[in-house]
Amino acid sequence: MxxxxxxxxxxxxxxxxxxxxxxxxxxxxxxxxxxxxxxxxxxxxxxxxxxxxxxxxxxxxxxxxxxxxxxxxxxxxxxxxxxxxxxxxxxxxxxxxxxxxxxxxxxxxxxxxxxxxxxxxxxxxxxxxxxxxxxxxxNTYRPINPNKVDIALIATVDEEYLALKNLPINWIEKIIENDIGTYSIGTISCYGVEKRILISQLPEMGIAAASFMTTNIINTFDPCSIAMVGICGGKEGEVNLGDVIVADKTWDYGAGKVKINSKGEIQLLAQPNQLNINTKLKAEIIRNKSLIDNIYIKWNATNNDNKISSVKCGVLPSGSAVIASKEFIDEIVAPQYRKFLGIDMETYGVYFACENSKNDIKYVAIKSVSDLANQDKDDSYHSYCSYVSANFAYELIKKGIL
Incomplete structure (x- = not known):
């Protein structure tokens, strides 16, 4: 046809x-x-x-x-x-x-x-x-994918997606027939080469939704790189509010077997399937961590604020529930990996979809710490963290890293 x-x-x-x-x-x-x-x-x-x-x-x-x-x-x-x-x-x-x-x-x-x-x-x-x-x-030439993009940026909640929409790119909404996804496409110049950028918002939070939508994006838009952006919970003592976590490793911390131990307590026997980002990509991001400085400086100047962020590359396991309990972190997540930096609800789903795709895709999650996953959890850092996460990903794109 x-x-x-x-x-x-x-x-x-x-x-x-x-x-x-x-x-x-x-x-x-x-x-x-x-x-x-x-x-x-x-x-x-x-x-x-x-x-x-x-x-x-x-x-x-x-x-x-x-x-x-x-x-x-x-x-x-x-x-x-x-x-x-x-x-x-x-x-x-x-x-x-x-x-x-x-x-x-x-x-x-x-x-x-x-x-x-x-x-x-x-x-x-x-x-x-x-x-x-x-x-x-x-019938004789290989069809061009009309929806082909170079890079896909994925967000979950409205504030995260709005931060992507507010990047200095002229976005055009993209509607795919029989597809529930929310998509917009724009272009930027990267060292003289035009790059097509897709932004998308998940239909809901969680590993399953993230894996489903990432697979959908891969099959429809064939991106070379995928980045998950947005907010996450941080581990107290390892990160500060506003820090950016580049997830070099993730897994589903709820995977395994649940049983009753000898004391009559519920116990999770974890069986983590750890997925890692490309080591070259990790090294490039670490070399360019200072890109974050101008981002929070610009935020503070615009919003009369005094926030600060640093970029940390480390472990970010995922689970399917919003966590506001230090006890849960200490008893369920910490025993699986002592030096993890934080937790979220989507990164493992994105990595799993990319890792199991037939395409060769660079993937990474860039999440900013909006709370410390404890009883003091609130929304006061959501806008700032959404902003720094989206803009750090944008700067990596401009540098040709993503």
Whole structure:
């Protein structure tokens, strides 16, 4: 099946083109838009085999409302804008002989055909020949994943996702049919190379939701790197509020066997399956820990605050419950690994999905300590920790580390 984008403000012509495809039993998917802005948005997000491009289109940025050359602007964007997903083929159409004469040289310069629409058999024959060629081509080349991104950033709660949305990136919401996920995509320049960044929010907290959504992201968006960001609980005495934990190791601290011991007490016989991040990635992050300094300095200047953070690389096991008990930490988690830095509810799910994917993916969790997992647990550090976690990940992307 080929994908066609029809950019045309004439409903009658769009319908006639659709009728031609239907009449000739062409196996295709058609997308439609009528303005330049709609067209550019779709071309940023989707891969098309063929774009049918009208020249005169509504232009919301134009005082006239209709631009004689809006289609030409789209053509230039397709040729020059590296953030657009390039279609395999473009065909220009116009009903105006005068418009045709204005733009034909520009189309020829790009080796793109332009014709005057008159709905005769000759035009229909040319159109069908192009469609049939693209159909044959689609059977011989490896399809490009139109949703492909370079890096995926995953958050859980609203404050964490808002911190990602507030990064200095122009986000465009991405809706995937029959997918419950919340997604937005943007681009940044990394040493002159455009990187497509995906941000996503889990439908709920926990290891299962994290593993499910990470697998979904891998299968749909094929990222090269995945980072989990947000907040976590820290171990008292090992970290301070606001510190950033880079999880070099994680496991499900609730995995194992529960039994009654000889004293009649419930006992967990832990069976941790430890997963580790790539050692080279870990070393690169450690070398760039000082990136955090400007992040908390900027927060303090903007919010009239005096918070401080340091980056610590260490162990962050996961469990499926919110913990506000030092006794639980001491009795259940600490015996499994003496020098762990904190706990969360999702990291193990993300790592498990990445580790068991057929793709070769760099993955890491970057969590900021918003509480010490004890009875004093509250939400006062949530906004700050969400901010520093998201921005530290962003700085690592800009440095080409993620």
């Amino acid at each position: 080929i994908r066609i984008l029809i950019i045309d403000d004439s409903i009658e012509r769009s319908q006639e083109l659709t009728n031609i495809l239907s009449k000739n039993q062409i196996d295709c998917y058609c997308d439609y838009c009528i303005t330049k802005e709609e067209a550019l948005k779709k071309l940023h997000l989707n891969q098309y085999d063929l774009v049918l491009l009208d020249i005169m289109l509504p232009d919301t940025m134009s005082k006239k409302g209709i631009s004689d050359l809006a289609g030409l602007d789209i053509l230039k964007a397709i040729s020059n804008d590296r953030t657009l997903i390039k279609p395999l083929c473009v065909m220009g159409i116009t009903s105006s002989e005068e418009t045709y004469q204005k733009v034909i040289n520009e189309f020829e310069k790009h080796l793109i055909p332009l014709s005057v629409w008159n709905n005769d058999e000759n035009w229909e024959s040319q159109f069908l020949s192009k469609i049939k060629y693209l159909n044959k081509l689609s």
